[in-house]
Amino acid sequence: MMKSNQGISWLLSTAMLTAVNGHAFAQSDRSKAAAQERVLEVIVVTARGREENLQDTPVSVATISETTIQRAGVRRATDFLGLVPNVTIADAQDSGNVAINIRGVGQIRNGETPVAISVDGVLLSSPLQFSQEFFDIKQIEVLRGPQGALYGRNAIAGAINITTKMPTDEFSGNFS
Structure with missing residues (x-):
């Protein structure tokens, strides 16, 4: 009887020590979790004539950063075609002339382009x-879809906005 009481007390004390250690290992290190946390980049677009977050814009916009x-x-602006879905550019018969199609809506021969193109708002x-x-x-x-309210009658298929870098006072350059 004495041996069985000792065995039961040894078993209970072992179980209690195991349960206490399990709680200590269950805690996660907050510094490691904070270091692994990723922050999404905020994309600012000017699709509706003013700067706003891409997620708040009610327009179908593909942005290339x-x-x-x-x-x-x-x-060249024509080099980005592989990066944007539903946009194609076909070289026309004239040298340098291009026909832009967005979502299957494109230019007919000798007609006006259905895509408004602006560089820095011009x-x-x-x-x-x-x-x-x-x-x-x-x-x-x-911008895919009709954009006539902001870009005029020649934006039935959509619009392409190209933004260039602002000049700086630092001397810099690159080559390719």
């Missing part, structure tokens, strides 16, 4: 200007 432009080697009057090289592109926004 400066880092993506540099990684992809975009030098509308380009011809797709010929779209095929030129732009330097220091900061961001490209492709």
